[in-house]
Amino acid sequence: MGYRNIVTNCALDGPSGAGKSTIARAVARRLGYIYVDTGALYRAIGLYVTRRGADTKSPAEVEPLLSEIGLKLEYSDGKQIVLLNGEDVSGLIRTNEISMAASNVSAIPKVREFLLELQRSIAASNNIVMDGRDIGTVILPNANVKIFMTASAEVRAKRRYDELVGKGEDVSYETVLREINQRDYNDTHRDIAPLKKADDAIELDTSDMGIEEVVNRVCEIIIEKTSADSHRKKTLSEVRLFFYGIVRLGVRLAMRTMVSLKYEGCENVPRKGPYIVASNHISWADPVYVSAGIRNISSYMAKESIFKNKLLSVLLRMLNAFPIKRGQSDRDALRTAMKYLNRGYSLTIFPEGTRSKDGKLGKGKSGVAFISHFAKCDVLPVGIKIDKQQGKRTRVTVRYGKPILYKEIRLGSSFSAAELRRSRDLIMSRIGELL
Numbered sequence: 001m002g003y004r005n006i007v008t009n010c011a012l013d014g015p016s017g018a019g020k021s022t023i024a025r026a027v028a029r030r031l032g033y034i035y036v037d038t039g040a041l042y043r044a045i046g047l048y049v050t051r052r053g054a055d056t057k058s059p060a061e062v063e064p065l066l067s068e069i070g071l072k073l074e075y076s077d078g079k080q081i082v083l084l085n086g087e088d089v090s091g092l093i094r095t096n097e098i099s100m101a102a103s104n105v106s107a108i109p110k111v112r113e114f115l116l117e118l119q120r121s122i123a124a125s126n127n128i129v130m131d132g133r134d135i136g137t138v139i140l141p142n143a144n145v146k147i148f149m150t151a152s153a154e155v156r157a158k159r160r161y162d163e164l165v166g167k168g169e170d171v172s173y174e175t176v177l178r179e180i181n182q183r184d185y186n187d188t189h190r191d192i193a194p195l196k197k198a199d200d201a202i203e204l205d206t207s208d209m210g211i212e213e214v215v216n217r218v219c220e221i222i223i224e225k226t227s228a229d230s231h232r233k234k235t236l237s238e239v240r241l242f243f244y245g246i247v248r249l250g251v252r253l254a255m256r257t258m259v260s261l262k263y264e265g266c267e268n269v270p271r272k273g274p275y276i277v278a279s280n281h282i283s284w285a286d287p288v289y290v291s292a293g294i295r296n297i298s299s300y301m302a303k304e305s306i307f308k309n310k311l312l313s314v315l316l317r318m319l320n321a322f323p324i325k326r327g328q329s330d331r332d333a334l335r336t337a338m339k340y341l342n343r344g345y346s347l348t349i350f351p352e353g354t355r356s357k358d359g360k361l362g363k364g365k366s367g368v369a370f371i372s373h374f375a376k377c378d379v380l381p382v383g384i385k386i387d388k389q390q391g392k393r394t395r396v397t398v399r400y401g402k403p404i405l406y407k408e409i410r411l412g413s414s415f416s417a418a419e420l421r422r423s424r425d426l427i428m429s430r431i432g433e434l435l
């Protein structure tokens, strides 16, 4: 797909009773991801419509009710809780009657539209395993991993029958099989987002597999796929670096005619990219000062306002600079950052966001920690000191610190703001030590 996701999204689709929820839950627990059971959302709507005495098959009766429905998913100890207008309905939606109601309402286009954004917003900022019918095809077409899980109707009916009997429900195997076949038919024949395998999904027939075996296989697939993503990270070619080296030397000589330039800690600079360069910010020339001591070619994250001038914007982009909107998380900027890092460039960021007026190091923003975590890239801290001396040339000292390993920065799978602040503070303190 077009871009590499910042988080890992695993789409797990398949027919009713294929064991998706059991597997997705276990896989999510093992990998520290969040398990999102999207069927529960359709079930909650099915429950609401049934309670209101409306026909779950009738768009005319169901659609007006949607505006009365508030749905929320919460997670506690890895368990998903479904809140329907604030009421926990997680248990109530698991009956046979509601299974059918869910299948019926799920064929109504307005219902699917109603649930689309909720599902996408959960996936956008979390590592997830999301199970459903149209996750790989419609909801998350860019998911990094797509699995289509099947099993024969008889095996699925037997599994569901055992589950229902275990819960004390009085049903016959034949009824369950009939309902499974009916739901299969409904789910694959509806006009909108019918159950079907995405072209790039891996098919997994679990008819003859035990639970543990399937969990292992799915974990394997996810790890293989996502580490293939990180292996995609390249380094820049020696030829490019050689020519860049000549330009860099020229720039350094030119700078020396204007300021007295001194580099320290050059042994700490990694020989090859990608890595993130995080520096304090005093002068407009800082990107040049920082880069002139580094062998790898860098990209630069810069505030949006300097791209306003068309001519300057063209020049900046030629120099691998790209804008970030301040004060909000900017997914385009993050994606561009990932793109450069995956190609082997470094990424230079001034985490203070703006130049320091009094020369003191500011608190810094969390972007560096965030990108380091997702791109699995180390951070090279840099301290720039500028001494303006009366009657003499300004003295600029650029000090490179020991790289902060991404493992030191790494955040949990659904990290909190406090965790992000801790990693940010670590980075800022390493920059501070160099000043």
Ligand code: DC
Residues within 6 Å of the ligand: 016, 017, 038, 039, 040, 042, 043, 099, 102, 103, 106, 107, 131, 132, 133, 134, 135, 183, 187
């Ligand atoms: O996975 P489940 O059995 O809890 O799903 C209940 C119904 O909801 C199922 O019959 C089809 C529908 N569904 C859907 O259409 N799309 C999804 N992503 C998930 C469920």
